[in-house]
Amino acid sequence: MKDSILETLKKLNFTEYEAKAYLTLLGESPLTGYAVAKNSGVPRSKIYEVLESLAIRGDILVSHGTTQRYTPVPAKELIKNRRRETEVNFEQAEKSLAEFERSAHDRENIWNITGDNEILDKVKDCIASAEKRILLEIWKEEFKALEPELQRAAERGVHVIIIAYGEIISDFAEVYIHYMGDEITEEYGGRWIVISADDSEVVAGIVSLGEDSRAAWTRHVGLVMPITEVIIHDLYLMEIMKGHRDLLEGSFGKNLVNLRHKFSIHPDFKKHYLK
Template sequence: MVSNTTTMSSLDLTPFGFTPTESKVYQVLLTSGPGTGYAVARSAGLARANAYSALEGLVSKGAARGEDAQPRVYRAEPPTAVLARITAVQGEALDQLAAALEGFGAPVSPSIVELTSVRGLLQLLTHEIGRAKRSVDLLAPADAYPLLAPALRRAASAGLAMSLYAPVKVELPFVQVEAIGEVQGWPGAALIAIMDGAGAVIAARQDGAIQGHWGSAPTFVAAAQRSSDGERWSSARKVRSVRRCPPGSTGRDS
């Protein structure tokens, strides 16, 4: 049974399709545990009808479940499950929006956009890799690759030219990811991505936070390409080329 709560930290789910009342009720379920609609209404300071409406809204959106009992008891879905559902819905919405926007013939103008969210960056990369037609160059932390794997798999299956790098060894069954060590002189874990030579991401992750930019301006893309041709990446390519030399070869031109 839900007990009364005297204080509540703010939980705002409204940017993700929930109402303010649903946000408040979900918070009550998380902090105080399962309860009937009556108990939830008392804890949240809501009219009973409003509480029941919010609870059913949470159930329909996958953020709560109602147990088959009399009276009905409501239980919050785990935050990780709710986050996964929101991410999936947001991803589908972004894909639909991208398809709709591509139907308009507006001229392309160079742009640069600041990136401050880890999740937002991963969603952007998934979208941009999925849109690529010719090539994908990517340097990313090792733990980013499992999250980007579906988009990278589609790119590999489509035959795109791909150059993938990580600080440490990463195993993907469908494409090689080369371990190059930590990128020196970068303010955190480096993330550089170039798609089709027309759009790029330059970012750094430090203490769980992201600072960086996505851009399509030619100078910005050129800077990303220049970064990808730095000494450490070049060294990695040289090592790879030597390893592929035939037995007995020195790997040097005669």
């Protein structure tokens, strides 16, 4: 009978010595550590380590008098506690595994988002989940809608870096005003938004077409890496233009217009993504 109870306790995460000590106290208590060792067969060299482990876990109680004595938690309460702990562990495991499965699924997919409000909502999700850095290319119109979320991110320690098309003033973000924002708006005939959060997820798309706006959201590294690096290279260009604008414009024209024309495929030198 006793052997079967010992095996049952082991299944409840007791070691053999812990099970013997607990059963001994369940049969007679309170007892000193010496008495528990003597009655249970647990070596005296191990008994206080075993009793401390049981006390930390809440399986026994300790009276702190001149001589410490030990009392077991009643068997019914022990089982109740173990059942509650098991349920909590199952809930945590279910949640963690579901999140991991969803994350793994997301890393292999590219999701289409339709509608300007829906795109901005997804960008807000990215901002809310960021922990280290946000890289954002944005027009001033969309910035107004995202400013509260961006400020909250900055307040929790996220480094917010913005390439702004149009005048954006912020006391919580590092803002680079694009040197040719007006020209880009004219050439492209629309506004886009690109965000990279923690170099792990991106949203990129057109946001100036109302309900017909289109964007993609993904954690797929095949897109996250190049899109993030494009933003970073735009930042390189901002820094280079700030330090050497006169030299560069001397070689490539005002706002580097000669470069823009060189790599255009249309005779009017405008972009025709939006047809």
